[in-house]
Amino acid sequence: MKLTPIMQKYILHWGEMGTRWGVNRTVAQIHALLYLSPEPLHAEEIAETLSVARSNVSTSIKELQSWGLIRVSHMMGDRRDHFESLKDLWEMFSVIMEERKRREIDPTLTMLRACELEGSNDHETPEEIKQRISDVREFMETISNYYEQMRQVPSPTLIKLIKLGSKVTGLLGKK
Amino acid sequence: MKLTPIMQKYILHWGEMGTRWGVNRTVAQIHALLYLSPEPLHAEEIAETLSVARSNVSTSIKELQSWGLIRVSHMMGDRRDHFESLKDLWEMFSVIMEERKRREIDPTLTMLRACELEGSNDHETPEEIKQRISDVREFMETISNYYEQMRQVPSPTLIKLIKLGSKVTGLLGKK
């Protein structure tokens, strides 16, 4: 696949953004490429297009699959796996949120609860500090619950809500 | 400052979480330490407590200050700078959101708009691909505007809204 300057700019920027969010640059670039690509691409083609090793693509593809951001597809008469990205940005966003919650927020909540539990028979940690930890736990639970609730809302409704956000807050602001 | 096992667990976990979000481990640890600490700490003490070089603390402190997450304070009769973290988690959260927007979302929007502009007199990039880029731009603008709106809402109101989120969505869900 030949990249036009615009595509290059987009893909490179996405790679850099990735690193800022703890995502490996190649993984982010491949994701950007597949998002732009009108057709599913096979690993070899991805490697050539981005000038990275075939094996690097293999690993990165696995990573993207584990996030649920890309899917494998097949072409008649071609044995190679082809890959395509989710194209719906709202869906993509929600998949990423979901996965980050599962991988990062949930384990953090587990750790926080463990701290609280240990805290109950630990008299060397000052109460004030224990309280801080409980505050974090509570805060993260609140955010987490809120997210869980929003996830229930059918996405067209949620999208409308978000787009109309200004009106809602317009009212509230006047309070 | 002596760390109890609970504090250690908390600080170490926070450090690891940091790296997953593109934040340097030491920076995250210092932030966690200052968040827990009942009193402001000076750099020397931070370095000792976390077993890192004094100079590392200096750099990390600068980083945290640039994010607006910690403030310098002074003690009578002590020339050293002391540092304390924001303690209000909602405020902390909003400061981080704000800064990430400024550093990452806004530049990305700029890049996307530049792509669109270049796109108007580029006939080698397929329309479909240009459209994808526009979709991302639109998506990010929507999220960004929504965020901007929410930021206007006085925080006690926003907190109530988020805590009551379930009720709102309960209604919507039945639609």
Next chain:
DNA sequence: CAATATTTTCAGTATTAACTGAAAAGAGTG
């Protein structure tokens, strides 16, 4: 302003994370 305390800078080093190329494993074909 000399002496001391404190913070910052920065060149060099260490650590971690990412990537490559080659070899192994797996899958499909005739």
Next chain:
DNA sequence: CACTCTTTTCAGTTAATACTGAAAATATTG
């Protein structure tokens, strides 16, 4: 089942990032 095509694995290398210690800069005191 031997051959070819494709994907995965992994040891070794490279690149990026983080960290240290010493020196320089800055600030404060008497």
